[in-house]
Amino acid sequence: MPLARLALTMLLAAGLFAACWPADAEELRPYTVVGDAIPASLTGTKGDVARGRALIVERSSTCILCHSGPFPEQAFQGDLAPNLAGSGSRWSEGQLRLRLVDASHLNAATIMPSYYHVEGLVRVGTSWRGRPILSAEQIEDIVAYLTTLRN
Amino acid sequence: MKIAVCIALLTAMAGAALATEIPRSERRSGYSFMSADSKAMQDEDTANPGMLSVLDGETLWMRKAGAANKACADCHNDARVSMKGVAAHYPAFDKALGKPVDLEGRINLCRTNHQQATPFAYESRELLALTAYVARQSRGMPITAGGDPELAPFVEQGHALFMQRQGQLNLGCTSCHDDNWDKKLAGSAITQAQPTGYPLYRLEWQALGSLQRRLRACITGIRAQAYDYGSPELVELELYLMTRARGMPVETPAVRP
Numbered sequence: 001m002p003l004a005r006l007a008l009t010m011l012l013a014a015g016l017f018a019a020c021w022p023a024d025a026e027e028l029r030p031y032t033v034v035g036d037a038i039p040a041s042l043t044g045t046k047g048d049v050a051r052g053r054a055l056i057v058e059r060s061s062t063c064i065l066c067h068s069g070p071f072p073e074q075a076f077q078g079d080l081a082p083n084l085a086g087s088g089s090r091w092s093e094g095q096l097r098l099r100l101v102d103a104s105h106l107n108a109a110t111i112m113p114s115y116y117h118v119e120g121l122v123r124v125g126t127s128w129r130g131r132p133i134l135s136a137e138q139i140e141d142i143v144a145y146l147t148t149l150r151n
Numbered sequence: 152m153k154i155a156v157c158i159a160l161l162t163a164m165a166g167a168a169l170a171t172e173i174p175r176s177e178r179r180s181g182y183s184f185m186s187a188d189s190k191a192m193q194d195e196d197t198a199n200p201g202m203l204s205v206l207d208g209e210t211l212w213m214r215k216a217g218a219a220n221k222a223c224a225d226c227h228n229d230a231r232v233s234m235k236g237v238a239a240h241y242p243a244f245d246k247a248l249g250k251p252v253d254l255e256g257r258i259n260l261c262r263t264n265h266q267q268a269t270p271f272a273y274e275s276r277e278l279l280a281l282t283a284y285v286a287r288q289s290r291g292m293p294i295t296a297g298g299d300p301e302l303a304p305f306v307e308q309g310h311a312l313f314m315q316r317q318g319q320l321n322l323g324c325t326s327c328h329d330d331n332w333d334k335k336l337a338g339s340a341i342t343q344a345q346p347t348g349y350p351l352y353r354l355e356w357q358a359l360g361s362l363q364r365r366l367r368a369c370i371t372g373i374r375a376q377a378y379d380y381g382s383p384e385l386v387e388l389e390l391y392l393m394t395r396a397r398g399m400p401v402e403t404p405a406v407r408p
Contacts, residue, residue, distance in 0.1 A: 059337065066336070075338065076339075078337050104321075113320045121319060121321055122316065124319045125318065125319070125374050125375055126376060128318075128319040128374045129319075
């Protein structure tokens with residue numbers, strides 16, 4: 001069946017690619033995906049809501065390049081992605097965590113970067129190589145903030 | 152289990168197929184995304200800062216250089232005649248090198264081969280000025296690049312680079328410039344990445360810059376390793392972009408925010 005063969009070829013290709021990837025990447029903390037969520041905190045503790053908000057609004061975190069949200073002090077917000085207002089009503093803490101850690105796990109075609117994921121990336125610039133976009137602490141701070149966005 | 156994997160993979164592939172080329176009737180230059188002020192700056196030669204480089208380029212065109220002690224004008228005479236339409240079909244295939252060269256590359260080949268002078272550095276005042284002067288002679292003419300059949304594999308390579316996701320943010324050029332060109336990235340309009348105006352004056356740079364400089368900026372933006380100036384990859388990307396823009400008028404020297 002040609003579909004199955006195609007799928008197999010892709011699996012093999014993915015396996016080969018993973019095998020070729022250098023193992024020098026900084027160790028990321030392990031996490032467990034349950035359904036469409038990562039229920040447990042990456043750090044074992046709750047993030048800081050105020051720090052999370054500050055991080056999202058900061059351009060270098062890249063969120064507001066694509067998203068807009070309840071950030072009246074930020075004149076420039078993107079419109080490539082859903083407004084973040086109400087995220088905490090639409091998604092549980094664990095769902096938000098997986099969305100941030102590895103959005104491509106939920107939707108392989110998404111343009112949303114995987115913020116706590118280093119494998120399988122191509123030609124990463126030297127200053128970013130082997131590092132996730134955000135640290136586990138930063139992810140937890142942002143998750144803590146997003147859960148407060150209710151409507 | 153097997154079925155679930157297949158479904159996941161097929162969904163992924165359907166997603167990958169999402170990247171769609173912009174229909175001819177919807178192609179728009181970066182110009183059309185600009186404010187009225189920036190448009191006026193491009194339109195008025197006296198207000199367009201790029202015109203200073205064009206004038207600079209005209210002086211360099213006449214100046215003798217190198218061991219051969221020849222000026223560009225000694226071989227090519229009046230650029231307004233001999234260079235008309237040239238920029239519209241670059242990058243072009245160079246038989247001796249067996250690969251495409253862009254306009255900057257061609258000017259530097261003339262420097263080394265015909266003037267016996269040292270090539271200009273990328274983004275140097277001189278190279279930008281001569282390139283802008285040559286490209287200015289095609290202003291308003293439709294882009295015709297990529298017609299030479301020998302270019303086909305290089306266009307294909309440039310296309311592959313355009314589609315490939317890369318960098319820490321794992322985005323492809325196509326993610327923004329084919330799929331999201333009507334949207335905003337923070338405050339900036341995402342344009343269609345049409346290469347119609349280069350070299351151009353970018354307000355953010357406060358200077359004239361080449362298409363390669365612009366490409367390197369987007370590559371660094373997605374936190375990927377920027378290719379070196381003059382690398383085959385950048386020329387292939389330029390070639391693909393020019394082919395993608397076939398029929399659109401050359402705007403050099405354009406203005407961009």
